[in-house]
Amino acid sequence: MPTIQDVAKLAGVSTATVSRALSGSRPVGAGVKRRVQEAAEQLGYRHNVLAQALRTQRSRTIGMVVPQISNPFFPLLVEAVERRLQQDGIDLLLCDSHYDLDVEARRLRTLTDRHVDGIIISPLHATDSAPAIRTAAELVPVIQIDRQVEGLAGHWVGVDDAVGFSQLVDLLVARGRRRLVFVSSQLDNSSARDRAQTFEKSLARHGLEPAAPALLGRFDVSWGLEAAQRLVDDFGDSRTSGHGPTGGGHGGYGVYGGPDGVVCGDDLIALGVLRGMSRAGIAVPDEVAVTGFDDIAFAEISDPPLTTMRQQWDVMADECARLLKQDLTGGSRRIAVAPLLQLRGSTPRIAPA
Amino acid sequence: MPTIQDVAKLAGVSTATVSRALSGSRPVGAGVKRRVQEAAEQLGYRHNVLAQALRTQRSRTIGMVVPQISNPFFPLLVEAVERRLQQDGIDLLLCDSHYDLDVEARRLRTLTDRHVDGIIISPLHATDSAPAIRTAAELVPVIQIDRQVEGLAGHWVGVDDAVGFSQLVDLLVARGRRRLVFVSSQLDNSSARDRAQTFEKSLARHGLEPAAPALLGRFDVSWGLEAAQRLVDDFGDSRTSGHGPTGGGHGGYGVYGGPDGVVCGDDLIALGVLRGMSRAGIAVPDEVAVTGFDDIAFAEISDPPLTTMRQQWDVMADECARLLKQDLTGGSRRIAVAPLLQLRGSTPRIAPA
DNA sequence: TTGAAAGCGCTAACAT
DNA sequence: ATGTTAGCGCTTTCAA
Numbered sequence: 001m002p003t004i005q006d007v008a009k010l011a012g013v014s015t016a017t018v019s020r021a022l023s024g025s026r027p028v029g030a031g032v033k034r035r036v037q038e039a040a041e042q043l044g045y046r047h048n049v050l051a052q053a054l055r056t057q058r059s060r061t062i063g064m065v066v067p068q069i070s071n072p073f074f075p076l077l078v079e080a081v082e083r084r085l086q087q088d089g090i091d092l093l094l095c096d097s098h099y100d101l102d103v104e105a106r107r108l109r110t111l112t113d114r115h116v117d118g119i120i121i122s123p124l125h126a127t128d129s130a131p132a133i134r135t136a137a138e139l140v141p142v143i144q145i146d147r148q149v150e151g152l153a154g155h156w157v158g159v160d161d162a163v164g165f166s167q168l169v170d171l172l173v174a175r176g177r178r179r180l181v182f183v184s185s186q187l188d189n190s191s192a193r194d195r196a197q198t199f200e201k202s203l204a205r206h207g208l209e210p211a212a213p214a215l216l217g218r219f220d221v222s223w224g225l226e227a228a229q230r231l232v233d234d235f236g237d238s239r240t241s242g243h244g245p246t247g248g249g250h251g252g253y254g255v256y257g258g259p260d261g262v263v264c265g266d267d268l269i270a271l272g273v274l275r276g277m278s279r280a281g282i283a284v285p286d287e288v289a290v291t292g293f294d295d296i297a298f299a300e301i302s303d304p305p306l307t308t309m310r311q312q313w314d315v316m317a318d319e320c321a322r323l324l325k326q327d328l329t330g331g332s333r334r335i336a337v338a339p340l341l342q343l344r345g346s347t348p349r350i351a352p353a
Numbered sequence: 354m355p356t357i358q359d360v361a362k363l364a365g366v367s368t369a370t371v372s373r374a375l376s377g378s379r380p381v382g383a384g385v386k387r388r389v390q391e392a393a394e395q396l397g398y399r400h401n402v403l404a405q406a407l408r409t410q411r412s413r414t415i416g417m418v419v420p421q422i423s424n425p426f427f428p429l430l431v432e433a434v435e436r437r438l439q440q441d442g443i444d445l446l447l448c449d450s451h452y453d454l455d456v457e458a459r460r461l462r463t464l465t466d467r468h469v470d471g472i473i474i475s476p477l478h479a480t481d482s483a484p485a486i487r488t489a490a491e492l493v494p495v496i497q498i499d500r501q502v503e504g505l506a507g508h509w510v511g512v513d514d515a516v517g518f519s520q521l522v523d524l525l526v527a528r529g530r531r532r533l534v535f536v537s538s539q540l541d542n543s544s545a546r547d548r549a550q551t552f553e554k555s556l557a558r559h560g561l562e563p564a565a566p567a568l569l570g571r572f573d574v575s576w577g578l579e580a581a582q583r584l585v586d587d588f589g590d591s592r593t594s595g596h597g598p599t600g601g602g603h604g605g606y607g608v609y610g611g612p613d614g615v616v617c618g619d620d621l622i623a624l625g626v627l628r629g630m631s632r633a634g635i636a637v638p639d640e641v642a643v644t645g646f647d648d649i650a651f652a653e654i655s656d657p658p659l660t661t662m663r664q665q666w667d668v669m670a671d672e673c674a675r676l677l678k679q680d681l682t683g684g685s686r687r688i689a690v691a692p693l694l695q696l697r698g699s700t701p702r703i704a705p706a
Numbered sequence: 707t708t709g710a711a712a713g714c715g716c717t718a719a720c721a722t
Numbered sequence: 723a724t725g726t727t728a729g730c731g732c733t734t735t736c737a738a
Contacts, residue, residue: 016717016724026724056717075423075428092446221651368733406732719727
C-alpha cells in the first residue's frame with residue numbers, strides 16, 4: 001500500500017503539500033496539484049483513514065444502536081440514516097442491543113472507544129438506559145432517535161406520537177366507533193408511554209373512556225395475536241371455540257360484544273391482532289376496526305390492508321444528520337416529525353348514518 | 354481522555370509495560386500487573402482503538418454489504434452476524450448498496466480504505482459485482498454470503514438452494530400437484546439462478562415440466578401480487594373481474610385451470626402471491642398451493658400461513674466468523690447450509706387418495 | 707521481566 | 723505557496 005510519502009516522492013513535493021493538494025485544506029499551486037493527483041493516481045494511492053482519524057480525532061464514522069435490527073421497523077430507520085450519512089461520506093457502525101441493557105451499555109462503550117463522531121441511538125428503556133447514554137454523551141454528540149430516555153437533557157428526533165395517535169382516535173370516532181381499546185408494549189419505553197397517554201387524552205377529548213384496560217405486552221406479532229385472543233375471550237364471543245391453526249371459519253355470526261376499535265402501538269401488533277381476529281372469525285373492520293403505526297411494508301398486504309400512520313424516515317434521517325453537523329453544546333433539541341395517515345381497509349370506510 | 358502514558362506514570366512503569374500488562378501480549382510481573390490495572394482503573398483509562406489499529410494494522414472491525422437492509426431477509430442475516438462478531442469483540446460496519454452497482458463498488462472501497470479486517474458481502478449481481486469484489490479481495494479477506502458472483506474463486510457461505518427447492522417440489526408432487534410454476538426475481542443474481550435451476554431439475558426428476566414459463570421480476574411483495582394476477586389472467590379465470598382493493602370475496606367458484614402449485618423464489622414474493630390469489634378469490638391451498646423461502650417472521654401469520662424453508666442464520670454467521678479467523682489464502686471455501694422445511698397451511702395437508 | 711525508542715500514516719503548527 | 727517537523731496513542735523490536 002503506497003503512503004503519502006510515496007506520492008510526495010513521485011510528485012517531487014513534501015508530504016504536507018500532498019496532504020493539502022489531496023484534501024484541499026489549503027491552497028496549492030495549480031501545477032503542483034495536478035502533479036500530485038497524477039502521482040497518487042499512478043501509484044493507486046488510498047488514503048489511510050485510520051491514520052487520519054488518529055491525527056484529526058475525527059473518524060468520519062457514526063455509531064447507531066438499535067434494540068433489534070430484525071424488528072422490521074428499525075431497518076427502515078437504519079436504511080434512511082445510512083443513505084443520508086453516505087452522502088456526507090460518513091460510515092455507519094451498526095450495533096444491536098438485542099433488547100438487553102448490558103449489551104446496550106457495552107455497545108455505547110465500544111462506540112466511544114472507537115471515537116465515532118456521533119451516536120444515534122434508540123434507547124431500549126425509558127429510564128434504565130439513561131446512565132449509559134449520559135456517559136456516552138459526555139464524550140461525543142448523541143442523538144436519540146424514535147425512542148428516548150426520560151429526564152435527560154439530550155437531543156431527540158422522532159415521530160410525533162401525539163399527532164399520530166390523536167388522528168387515529170379521531171378517525172375511529174368519526175366513523176362511529178365508541179368502544180376503543182389500546183394494545184401496545186409494556187410502558188418501559190418512551191414510545192409506548194407517549195402513545196398510551198395520547199390515546200387516553202384523545203378519547204377524553206371526545207368524552208370517551210377506554211372500553212377496556214390497555215393490553216400491554218411486546219412490540220411483536222405474537223403479542224398482537226395473543227391480545228386479540230384475550231379480547232375475544234374476555235367478551236365471551238361464542239365463536240372463540242373453533243380457533244384452530246387453520247383459521248376459525250367465517251360461519252356462525254354470534255354476538256361479539258367486545259371493543260369495536262383496537263388501536264395498536266405499532267404495525268407488528270396490529271398485524272397480529274388482525275390475524276387473531278380473522279382466526280376467531282370476527283370481521284374487520286365491520287365488527288372491529290384495527291389501526292397500526294409506522295407503515296411497514298406488510299401493512300399494505302394484510303387482509304384487510306392496515307390503516308396506519310406512515311413515518312417519514314427520510315425526514316428524520318435528515319434531521320439527525322443536520323444535528324450531528326451542528327455544534328450541539330448547550331440546550332437540547334427535540335424534533336418531532338409528523339406521521340402521515342394511510343387510510344386502508346382495516347378501518348370502516350365511511351361514517352355511519 | 355487519559356492515555357497509556359498517564360497510566361504508565363501513575364503506575365511507575367514504562368508505556369511498554371502498561372501495554373503488555375493490559376493486553377497480556379507478554380508476561381509481566383504479578384505485582385506490576387496489578388499496579389497497572391489499578392492505575393488504569395483509577396484514571397478511567399480507555400484504550401484508543403484508532404491508535405492500536407494504526408499500529409497493528411488490524412481494526413477489529415469487519416464490513417458487511419447488503420443489497421438493501423429494508424428487505425426483511427437481510428436483517429435476519431445482519432443480526433446473526435452482528436451477534437456472532439460481538440462475541441469476538443469485533444464491530445460491524447454496515448453498508449447498504451441499495452441495489453446499485455456503483456454504490457456497491459464505492460462501499461467496498463471505503464471498507465478497504467478503513468482497513469477492516471474482513472468483508473462479508475451479499476453481492477447484488479451475479480456477474481457485474483465481480484470486479485469490485487475481486488479488487489477488495491486482494492486487500493482483505495472477503496466472504497460472500499447468501500448470494501455470490503460467478504467465476505470468482507472466492508469464499509461463500511449460504512443456503513443450500515438445491516436441497517431447499519427440491520424438497521419443496523417433492524412436497525408438492527407428493528401432495529398430488531402436477532402443474533407447478535416458478536415465480537422469482539430476474540436471474541441477475543446467484544440465488545435466483547440456482548433456485549430456478551433446481552426447480553426445473555426437481556420437476557424433471559418426477560418426469561414433469563413447468564406448467565408455465567417462470568415468472569421473473571423482483572424479490573418483493575408487489576412482484577408477487579403482480580405475478581398472481583398474471584397467472585389468474587392468463588388462465589382465464591372467471592373470478593378475476595372483481596379484484597377490488599378490499600379483496601374479491603369468496604363467492605362464485607368458477608373454473609380455475611391454472612397451475613396448482615406456485616413455487617416462489619422467496620417469502621416476499623410468496624406473500625404477495627398469497628395475497629393476490631386471495632384477492633382473486635382463488636383458494637389456497639385447495640386450488641393452488643404456494644411455497645416461499647427464508648421463513649421471515651411474516652410467513653407465520655399470513656392467511657394461510659406460508660409453507661417455506663427456514664434458513665439457519667446462526668449457523669451461517671458462525672461459519673462466516675470461523676472463516677474470517679482462518680488463514681484463507683489459497684483455494685476457495687464454499688459452505689452450503691441446509692434449510693429446514695416449515696410445513697404450514699399454504700400447501701395441502703395430506704396426499705390425495 | 708522491563709525500558710528506551712522507533713514508527714504506523716497522517717495533519718497542522720510554524721517556518722520560509 | 724511550500725517545506726520542516728512534531729506529534730496523535732499505541733505496539734514492538736532491541737537492549738539491558
